Amino acid sequence: MMSLKLSPITEGFGAYASGINLSSNLSKENIEAIEAGMDKYSVLVWRDCLLEDDQQIKLAENFGKIEVSLLSKVRGKGGPANKSLVPISNVADNGEMLDYNGRRLGSQIANQFWHSDSSFSRSVAKYSILSARKVPKNGGDTEFADLRAAYDELSDELKIIANGLIAEHHVFHSRISLGLKYTPDEIAAAPPSYWPLIRNHPTTKRKVVFPPVHIRSVKGMSDPEARLLVSELLEHATQKCFCFSHEWRRGDLLIWDNRVTLHRGKRYNLKEPRILRRITTMEG
Ligand code: OGA
Ligand code: MN
Numbered sequence: 354m355m356s357l358k359l360s361p362i363t364e365g366f367g368a369y370a371s372g373i374n375l376s377s378n379l380s381k382e383n384i385e386a387i388e389a390g391m392d393k394y395s396v397l398v399w400r401d402c403l404l405e406d407d408q409q410i411k412l413a414e415n416f417g418k419i420e421v422s423l424l425s426k427v428r429g430k431g432g433p434a435n436k437s438l439v440p441i442s443n444v445a446d447n448g449e450m451l452d453y454n455g456r457r458l459g460s461q462i463a464n465q466f467w468h469s470d471s472s473f474s475r476s477v478a479k480y481s482i483l484s485a486r487k488v489p490k491n492g493g494d495t496e497f498a499d500l501r502a503a504y505d506e507l508s509d510e511l512k513i514i515a516n517g518l519i520a521e522h523h524v525f526h527s528r529i530s531l532g533l534k535y536t537p538d539e540i541a542a543a544p545p546s547y548w549p550l551i552r553n554h555p556t557t558k559r560k561v562v563f564p565p566v567h568i569r570s571v572k573g574m575s576d577p578e579a580r581l582l583v584s585e586l587l588e589h590a591t592q593k594c595f596c597f598s599h600e601w602r603r604g605d606l607l608i609w610d611n612r613v614t615l616h617r618g619k620r621y622n623l624k625e626p627r628i629l630r631r632i633t634t635m636e637g
Contacts, residue, residue, distance in 0.1 A: 357386040359394065367597050368394040373401060375606065376408045384415045387608070393457030393479065396497050396597075396609040402484075404602040409632055411485050413437075416608075417634030419481045434527065441483060441618075441629040453623070459533040462623075466527050466566040467498065467504040467591055467615045470633050473524040473567045475546045477636035478611040487628040488601040489521060496598040500561035500613050504551065505588035507562055515550040515586060518574070522546045522567040531573055533589050545569065550586065555636065556612050562586050562612050590615065601629075613634070 358372040365602050368552060370390060373383050390397055403410065413419055443461055451458040471478040476581070488545045507515075523545045550571070552563055564586035571579035574607050598619070610618060611633070621627060 355383070355389045357383065357390060359390050359397070361394065362396075362398065362423060363499075363597050365404070366394060366502065366595070367396045367497060369397065369399040370399050373621075375402055375412050376404055376632060379412070379415050384497040385482045386507075388416070391608065391610050392554075394501060395501070395613050396599075398599060399606040400602065401604050402606040403486070404484050404606065406630065409606075410629060411442070412630040413480070413482050413634050416482075417636065419634040420474070420476065420478060420635050422633075436522075436630055439631040439633070441631050442627060443623055444487075444626045444628050450626070451623070456528075456533050458623070459531060460528055462511070463528045463531055463533075464618045465620065467617045468527070468567055469565045469611045469615055471561070472548065472563075472565045473522040473526075473543070473546050475544070479634045479636045480608050481611055481631055481633045483607045483609075483629055483631045484569070485601045485603055485605045485629050488603055488624050489627050492619055493627050494598045494600050494619040495607070496587070496589045496596055496617050497609060497620060498561060499595045500590055500615060501554070501559045502590075503558045503595045504562045507586075507589060511586065512551070513623040518582075519547050519572040519581065520550050520563075521570045522548060522565070523569040524567065526569040529567045529597040538629060547572070550583075552612075554610075555582065559613065562590055564590060565615055587615075 355373050357370060359368040359370055363366050388634065421437065422439045441456055441464065445451055470481045476607065524543045525540055548563060550563055551560060553560055564583045568583045570576055571582065
């Protein structure tokens with residue numbers, strides 16, 4: 354009988370996980386144990402767990418409905434066979450490096466901003482499962498921030514200011530700030546989403562502060578005041594005391610809860626192939 358073993362990376366945030374074979378059918382007990390581990394640590398790191406695309410999809414299906422990625426919507430038919438897997442990579446499906454000046458590589462670079470996956474989407478992103486197929490020699494770590502601890506340590510003043518405020522998230526906001534160009538039609542075709550700056554996790558009920566980079570405005574505030582408030586909250590939430598960095602090896606698999614964490618990729622040499630695959634599930 355296999356059972357989940359967890360070894361904390363920091364106190365209460367991030368844990369190395371082992372003891373369950375993620376490429377097999379998971380029992381109800383194992384699924385519940387992983388969810389309980391996620392509720393406790395928010396990010397689970399599995400080593401030596403290289404999955405095939407289909408295995409990764411099957412694993413994700415244990416934890417909610419699979420989110421249809423924006424990329425697959427934009428590219429439509431004819432993309433990769435498994436559209437629910439999001440390439441996190443500077444390499445195209447045909448094995449060629451992405452065009453250095455193109456929007457696709459630009460969007461990949463936008464992952465180096467602190468964000469929560471698909472916060473611009475109207476469904477709530479629950480878990481992301483990211484699997485490393487090929488990693489560069491140096492750099493390209495992924496860093497995580499604990500939004501629960503960040504809320505707990507927020508000043509009373511900021512708690513009062515941010516409480517009840519609703520932020521508008523837009524998919525292209527961060528990319529436009531990087532200089533990527535989108536037509537007004539493209540921007541208008543992607544509807545924004547709205548989430549409170551302070552919200553609760555549905556099962557643990559822990560409060561989090563939620564200031565990802567996709568926020569474009571805050572209801573009832575001017576853009577300058579809103580953006581400064583969001584960047585103040587983000588600066589607070591991403592202090593080193595709330596963060597840890599994961600240094601990738603091929604075969605690593607990470608699961609994180611997008612509702613209580615932010616993450617960002619770290620710089621790496623864009624000429625070196627970095628190939629990861631992500632799948633994201635939805636709450637409810
Ligand atoms: C992601 C992501 C960052 C990275 O997979 O959603 O943002 O390190 N990854 O590539
Ligand atoms: Mn991401």
